[in-house]
Amino acid sequence: MRSEARRNLRNGLLFASPWLLNLGLFIAYPIAASFYYSLCSYDALRAPHWVGLENYRTLLTDDPLFWRALGNTLYIVALGLPLNLAVSLGIALLMNQKLKGMAFYRTIFYLPSITPMVATSILWLWLLNPEMGLVNGLLEKVGVQGPGWLASPDWSKPALILMGLWGAGGSMVIYLAGLQDVPAQLYEAASLDGAGKLAQFRHVTLPMLSPVILFNLIMGLIAGFQYFTQVWVISGAIGNKALGGPQDSTLVYALYLFSAAFLDFRMGYACAMAWILFLVTLACALLIFRSSARWVYYGGDTR
């Protein structure tokens, strides 16, 4: 028995060894180093030079761009994420019954979410072109003067959220998988008890789907706080040479962090930003998890 436990430990560690290496090299050491750098002035050429909490102090009290970047990211997450989850849930519900052409619809809705982000960003840059873009062209047809979208400081973030909605198919397919797992008997029992379709949605579908909603919410939150590629591509594009432009309206957190680290070589400063990002993400995730006790239902015997 003893020897079996020992053999299992040896085999277990051997099979897990790639990830144990990963954990040490790419997670544990970098976490420690990043925390140390965040307390240093570090330009990646000379050795880090200890400055204590100076980076954090500057960020929190002396850097308006930091707050701007945090605000931009929170804007996109707070507005874009709920909208995204609602739209994808709506589409999933529409598709959930046995429907002719299901595979066709699924393809249409899902494809944008796996389209390369760089291509997506360039495409939307063109669709949302204020003068010649399709979106404003269509708006004009119905008598609406379209906004400047990505060229306007007021409309650039709504434009990014609209772009994000196009990718809602990713969470839609996850909802769909969850919906198809709701046992049909629950609906039968509910309708025997006199529940209408609306009540069934409220008291059967939503509770049964709540773990999936939680999953999509947390994944969306983590991805949302790291929002980067789209704004980088848009920033680099035609007539928009300023990073995070226009007027810093798309300077999201990860973009500011990246530019601090790799354009200005203020790596210590960027590490401090990364830690603040981590704490903000963690705080939001913990809030959601704590509230989830009240709204997430785990079927007692289904696991």
Add this chain to the structure above:
Amino acid sequence: MDRHSRWTRSRSSFIFHLSSWLRHLVLIFLGAFFFLPFYWLVSTALKSDAEVFAVPPVWIPKELRWHNFVDAVSYVPFFLYLKNTLVICMLSVAGTLVSSSMVAYSFARIRWAGRDLLFFLLVATMMLPGQVTMIPVFAVFRALGWVDTIYPLVVPHWLGTAFFVFMLRQFFMTIPLELSDSARIDGCSEWDIYRRVVLPLSRPALATVGLFAFINAWNDFGGPLLYLNDERKATLSLGLQQFVSQHDAEWSLLMAASALMTLPIVLIFFFAQRTFIQGITLTGIKG
């Protein structure tokens, strides 16, 4: 049943019993919103400049200018970028399949002290923003002289990717343990069980993981941006992004290049649709 609740019921069934055609109508309308950008991508790619800039927009180009695609791939070293991207994709997929399946095997099929704690750590790392580790990892790769090589983009995939380990573990746990036990009685080592029992039974899950790993590598932008400075080593993502900043307002060429980069993903999806959909149920949200 009182009148009020009957009224509520007929009202709610009105809302939710959208007859099938109404449901289709809504889906077609929404589908149009999702499909239109793709249509515009391809149609712009086939237009002449006059049609690209025409107001109101031209829906169907009069003459399909396939030549735009030829121009797009000769403006940038497209085939070089394609080759660079494919090399990274293949090595990443191979690494992911080998390493993530091994690690998942350890977490799913071997009972060892400390396993559950480490698995918890693995799941926790998925919550860690990449920005936290990005700078020290960059410093390490630079110290190794790996900047401007594909190693930083490939090597980490050979050390297990948390998300894929998680997915494969979920799948491996559904394979009856009795199969391992009887193989063990037949004198199989743990490695034999992994290679000859578990892996062959997990082909669908491995296909899904391979597919997702390929798409991740194909679409990756942050990694190449950070590590590939030499233009001749760029991937398609990176090359396309540079194309945007260099070619002012040549929309038909930009759309042609973007379409070319998207095409493989679309094709893969069409041919492997079932693998994709299976994968989504595998993400393990059902616990």
